[in-house]
Amino acid sequence: MAVTRIAGGRSNRLVAKLRGEDGLGLVELLIALLVLNVGIFATLAAFTGAATAINRASHVSTASAISDKQMECFRNSSYANIVWAAGAPCYLTTTTGPDGRTYNLSATVVAGSQLTTGTYKGSTQVKQVTLTITDPGDHNKVLVTSSSTFSRCTQSGLSSDTTACQS
Secondary structure, rough: OOOOOOOOHHHHHHHHHHOOOOHHHHHHHHHHHHHHHHHHHHHHHHHHHHHHHHHHHHHHHHHHHHHHHHHHHHHOOOOHHOOOOOOOOOOOOEEOOOOOEEEEEEEEEEEOOOOOOOOOOOOOOOEEEEEEEHHHOOOOEEEEEEEEEEOOOOOOOOOOEEEEEOO
């Protein structure tokens, strides 16, 4: 390719300037800074996500402990006192956890019977308690649901009446 000469050799100087490496260090530095920034922002995003997950796990763990405590209240009650109504020994609609947050509690108590045919024999009187713990600060999002069955035969307060129990 022929280079046309412009008066005074300006063409040679232009070609030499274009082929020169002046300023490439600055471009390389800017690219390195860009790559470093992408890495730093990705790391920050990972830390933020991990902190959110740990906070959520702590919240669910506290709700689970509250649920266990509430179920223990039912386990320590007589069969007749396993109800979810105002004035009942285990009736509690809100509580503050050890983390300082408020939790809502709700329960359903359903009376029923266990299978009493064949080789398996159980109580004809059982109650199933399903306890739900929600977060009022997060649109009543359900944190924990636990369920337990209580038999009249094994619950405290049975006295001498064993007609509900099978052998």
